[in-house]
Amino acid sequence: MRCRVTPAAVVVSGDRDGAPAAFTARRAGHLITMMLMRAPGVYRAESDTEVLIAEMHRGAYATGRRVLDLGTGTGAVALAAARAGASSVTAVDLSARSVAAARLNAGLAGLAVDVRRGDLFAPVAGERFDLVVSNPPYVPARTQRLPRHARARCWDGGTDGRAVLDRICSGAADVLSDDGQILLVHSALCGTRTTVDALGDAGFAPTVLTRVRIPFGPVLRARAAMLEERGMIAAGERVEELVVVAGIRGEKASRADDLRTRELRGSDR
Numbered sequence: 419m420r421c422r423v424t425p426a427a428v429v430v431s432g433d434r435d436g437a438p439a440a441f442t443a444r445r446a447g448h449l450i451t452m453m454l455m456r457a458p459g460v461y462r463a464e465s466d467t468e469v470l471i472a473e474m475h476r477g478a479y480a481t482g483r484r485v486l487d488l489g490t491g492t493g494a495v496a497l498a499a500a501r502a503g504a505s506s507v508t509a510v511d512l513s514a515r516s517v518a519a520a521r522l523n524a525g526l527a528g529l530a531v532d533v534r535r536g537d538l539f540a541p542v543a544g545e546r547f548d549l550v551v552s553n554p555p556y557v558p559a560r561t562q563r564l565p566r567h568a569r570a571r572c573w574d575g576g577t578d579g580r581a582v583l584d585r586i587c588s589g590a591a592d593v594l595s596d597d598g599q600i601l602l603v604h605s606a607l608c609g610t611r612t613t614v615d616a617l618g619d620a621g622f623a624p625t626v627l628t629r630v631r632i633p634f635g636p637v638l639r640a641r642a643a644m645l646e647e648r649g650m651i652a653a654g655e656r657v658e659e660l661v662v663v664a665g666i667r668g669e670k671a672s673r674a675d676d677l678r679t680r681e682l683r684g685s686d687r
């Protein structure tokens with residue numbers, strides 16, 4: 419495999435020009451900065467990466483826990499978990515280049531991350547973790563077909579954006595300890611309530627930790643007409659909401675229902 423490794427451009431919202439820089443996430447007033455290398459085709463850490471890391475740190479979700487990062491890309495979230503004091507970090511991605519990038523970035527940072535190639539839970543079958551984190555592909559696409567090798571593998575989530583997300587919601591409990599937790603980031607375009615309900619159905623007490631509004635990036639801009647046609651956005655709407663949803667296992671379903679009611683006020687899609 420030919421693999422040209424270049425410094426990753428970073429994440430601060432609006433940085434789309436590919437200029438080499440360090441990835442920066444804000445955490446409770448502090449900045450987390452890491453240099454991430456990536457080959458072409460590996461997802462550049464973006465606003466969704468940043469929001470997920472910030473929430474993971476804010477709630478100290480990873481500290482002292484066995485963490486599984488699904489769809490690791492450059493390894494940004496996995497590295498942040500390791501830096502936050504996770505007892506172990508395992509990271510999975512379908513793409514060989516992403517696996518290579520995450521291994522390289524962990525090695526350069528001197529952090530122990532076990533990076534495996536494969537489809538979601540397949541590489542960790544039979545293992546148990548305390549926290550599953552994921553920034554999965556979640557952008558609504560023209561077709562239900564998920565590209566396995568093209569770059570769009572990083573963001574295409576089938577026609578409603580939920581093809582990978584729903585598999586994570588329904589499969590996470592099988593790899594989590596009894597009081598395990600899950601943290602997911604995605605666009606409200608593919609349904610915050612649907613994620614909360616899916617986690618509730620899978621035995622989690624779900625809650626929406628944060629909502630962040632950001633302008634459409636290039637992928638959503640290119641799909642805006644299609645999303646308007648489908649009624650997924652209003653005419654001329656070019657701002658999306660990123661949400662981080664958390665789920666805790668083992669709590670009572672009634673608590674989940676309370677949270678659903680409390681957290682889902684307003685215009686969730």
Ligand SMILES: C[S@@+](CC[C@H](N)C(=O)[O-])C[C@H]1O[C@@H](n2cnc3c(N)ncnc32)[C@H](O)[C@@H]1O
Nearest residue numbers: 461463467489490491511512537538553555572
């Ligand atoms: C939106 S990117 C997130 C990358 C990284 N976690 C971040 O936040 O910057 C989604 C990642 O999921 C990977 N992916 C897509 N489908 C997958 C699957 N079925 N199993 C494992 N990884 C998958 C893609 O290759 C891509 O690296």
